[in-house]
Amino acid sequence: MAERIPVAVIGAAGFGGALGAMLVDRHPSLDLTAVTARSDAGARHDVLYPRYGVGLTMEEFDPDRIAEQAQAALVAYPHKAAAPAVAALRERGLKVVDLSADFRLDRERYERWYQPHEAPELIGEAVYGLPEAHRDEIRRADLVAGPGCNSTAALLALLPLKELATDVVVDIKTGVSGAGREATAETHYVSATENVNPYKTEGHRHSAELEQELGGGVRITFVAHLVPMDQGLLASCYVTTEPHLSREEARALFERAYADEPFVDLIDSPPHTADVRASNRCRVYVTATADRVLAFAAIDNLWKGAAGQAVQDLNLMLGLPETEGLT
Amino acid sequence: MAERIPVAVIGAAGFGGALGAMLVDRHPSLDLTAVTARSDAGARHDVLYPRYGVGLTMEEFDPDRIAEQAQAALVAYPHKAAAPAVAALRERGLKVVDLSADFRLDRERYERWYQPHEAPELIGEAVYGLPEAHRDEIRRADLVAGPGCNSTAALLALLPLKELATDVVVDIKTGVSGAGREATAETHYVSATENVNPYKTEGHRHSAELEQELGGGVRITFVAHLVPMDQGLLASCYVTTEPHLSREEARALFERAYADEPFVDLIDSPPHTADVRASNRCRVYVTATADRVLAFAAIDNLWKGAAGQAVQDLNLMLGLPETEGLT
Amino acid sequence: MAERIPVAVIGAAGFGGALGAMLVDRHPSLDLTAVTARSDAGARHDVLYPRYGVGLTMEEFDPDRIAEQAQAALVAYPHKAAAPAVAALRERGLKVVDLSADFRLDRERYERWYQPHEAPELIGEAVYGLPEAHRDEIRRADLVAGPGCNSTAALLALLPLKELATDVVVDIKTGVSGAGREATAETHYVSATENVNPYKTEGHRHSAELEQELGGGVRITFVAHLVPMDQGLLASCYVTTEPHLSREEARALFERAYADEPFVDLIDSPPHTADVRASNRCRVYVTATADRVLAFAAIDNLWKGAAGQAVQDLNLMLGLPETEGLT
């Protein structure tokens, strides 16, 4: 049996990082050698997340120690905090998948939507980690930026229409885990149950990813909604194309695009997020009305929308089978 | 104290009719004199719905008996079954609010989306029961067609833009009670929890109501989604107007439209369905991006989307204060 | 029309106090003249709780001002913080219903389960506010201690057996609102959904109330469990009696006890918490096996378990009809 590749997960106490730790831990070709946390350092991972069964104690982040222990790292810090950690690990030669927004956008876009960039010199080498769009670049990359969960679903619903779309309305429905582990008024059970609400109606940062990936010619309206579920995300995309496509024409484009994709299922009826829960799959459905193409994509926001896709990226970067550890 | 007006609820075993029975029962100026049910006839209403506290036994529907007992009726049958019951009650002189689709549409639209109409002679006298659009007609009507829940929310988000809108995407999120009381694979708890899915993506009948009420000039795309909640409905509307409106311009239109509406709250932040649960209120929010006006309306699908609005209609038809029994 | 009695709600930002404010606000014989809050002072109540529709701004607590504005107060502070506020209001002559634990127990019990008492001189005048057990005393009281939600349900399941019970196991299932408005790891939607867990298995303070109210002769085992719902509480009580009772004998005791109780429904099948949601009712069911009497009581923890019962107490204290404002 081949040596397993040592991997660290930085920021393993949050929902995305915790799942990433579990996925690396159970991965046949990877060896989870270290997990770190900021406020939860010192705690065993499986006390916080018993069902993930990761028996390591979370450490403070020390890039030198991580460099001794690991050849690759999955960084699951919030944006802004992520960039310096990524830079420190890249300096020490580790391959990195970063789950934050810090390396998803070109500098101009990033600084417009977020803040001054903490490690702008690395932006050039970062690859946007959506394998369905950038597989070959990811294979060659040392730094991959994991796409946002909303963007992942929206792009998988939209990419086959990229050349023809002129106008897109993206209406996202996301589960509460997407809001992160922090206990807030919004994530309180009593607020979130029996409720749906739109948020960030005046512009969501994830729309910047869509603009960048779809190219300049398409007008994008993007609104996210919080729905009472734990994990799961649905992107409903209402697309004007030039020329207008019939249902069959639209479907043919999707069939071509996704014929060989290991994690995208083109299905014959509207997707249910429950059908992709705790899996790295994306279920996509496309149809058309007299006016528009309608495309829907369902993912688990923590899996294909975050940690699962990060491991898919890691597999590509490390020359492993793309689906390994994810099925 | 004035005599209370005797009212019957036909089809009181379903979710909408059951709530209607409760609302009539507790109404200061109405007297609930009879409730009927089809398969549950013979059962006490408060055995089926203990929290509504209606202590009547549900009878088989007999229009002659109802005519002896009541001056007005709320009919909560499914479409197609409703029309003959409504006709029988109208013949006997009762004022009727019908919750089904049977009298919402002109005959051509109805027969395109549903089936041959069972009582076409009554279509002409029926008024579409959205008080915010047809208050004076409802006051004079003997037959009012309660709007669909999806249409109610969508129209309240769209009506102030009616003259300017050229294209509308309506993305509905509705709770499971909207699917009715019948136990099906879709309404099973295990199917509905931790899930979101679009449905009727190839055309939802409620879009016919929007077309009719908004007029011919506007292109409508309409998709409904099921979300894991009991009661609640959010309409997210993405509107292209001619000319394009700023946020302030759009807001001014809504302020004008809803300044005196007793049940519409124009609010300053995105609406939450939980904030209108078990109430007849509609919370509306409007904003704009560079390209579109975005309007959101949250209602309780069983209240403002069905039985609450029916009582609001009844109040108007009977010369009672519009909000009586609903606050 | 009679003058309405001015009432203040102290601590109206928490779940119990907020509902209390709404109930006083809508009460036909009471006038909500002031609401206070600690960290949320300065905010309008209906911004925090839109569905309650209380249009007052929450003030800092100033007992002199409250004494100018109100003749009675509902205090909804956490225990320990409540006692000084209650004392300040009692000094100024207001009648008070306190929702905290501070005046529920005799001093010895209180200091064993909680901490040194902040206003021990008032303990003697406080009446335990369960009308089904202490109605006449409540009528004469100036200070009433609202029972805990768990205790309310458990006692309503147990009181008819008080003279005969020798051993009781109380297994409580409570919704998340019972844990309060504070956002914590436990109240995070992602933690609470799709989950059940026991808590405080080594002794819950509410068992002290049971001991006190049931008398010394009965052995009590008490465990509470958190279940994924917003509002609602079920007490399942497994009771050994001396002598053992048949189902019919047990039922006869309950019928006698609850024949005239306005808020207790003795029913013929196991109670569902959903049937008492947003109501002040308690649904009770009693049966027996060969060995034990089984008694179940369902309430809404925020209504009959807190604010609803407080208003019921207030009605009694103020000489109003007991059910006024609660139906």
Next chain:
Amino acid sequence: MAERIPVAVIGAAGFGGALGAMLVDRHPSLDLTAVTARSDAGARHDVLYPRYGVGLTMEEFDPDRIAEQAQAALVAYPHKAAAPAVAALRERGLKVVDLSADFRLDRERYERWYQPHEAPELIGEAVYGLPEAHRDEIRRADLVAGPGCNSTAALLALLPLKELATDVVVDIKTGVSGAGREATAETHYVSATENVNPYKTEGHRHSAELEQELGGGVRITFVAHLVPMDQGLLASCYVTTEPHLSREEARALFERAYADEPFVDLIDSPPHTADVRASNRCRVYVTATADRVLAFAAIDNLWKGAAGQAVQDLNLMLGLPETEGLT
């Protein structure tokens, strides 16, 4: 690589059988060769259960064909329907794990709680499939009766106390999947959400399993409650022992009993069902008050409470590692 053992799943359209099909399908040493269904025969399994990914078409049950295709079978029919199917497969020499109640009880107990037995001649050879109690017998068995979900959790909480317990109250909280796939009034989302209720308060069949497994000396009170979650089950057990045990003494018994159990985790704080979701683990906690030992066990009702445990049994029967395919 060793030949994989061909296994059929009979009744794969229900929740338990469907999960069983998935577990056999993904099992490294088993080969899922056939799935059958009664009303869903002819449908592909992964159309009904997309997330399980079983790409077989469900057949009508034909024991001869099954015998050609498989050496072992997992039968997931309802009780009464199961016995003849099991008999047919045993006649043809297959090893069988039956998920129904048909072979869990001795004939006298079965016919008291259920109905006349359909295959009484097989009762003698059936082993009660709780590996923690009957591992060696299961290894030698050709027919194993999978324990009920309630019984599994309760027994894992009680077995270490078996010799000392004199009286037990078992209070079960179970998710809605435990009620099966049939769409009923009880399993409707609108009924089940925001609700808790006891059911079968006059005697639950699963208590017969407890009596049989715990022996005659212990008095058992058993009540199950439905709670709003999909998968998950908690047994709260209130145990009188002779002599009474301290927390430490009770814990020592549990440590001894479960030291080497691969699927039982003895933990230091009350168990959460969410922590065992979609896993075959049981988390157990034991403590004591002055009067009683309190023991809690959390499982996933479909995994350790049904299909997962069935595969654990199958592993034992077939000489495979006990945990294979389950971690």
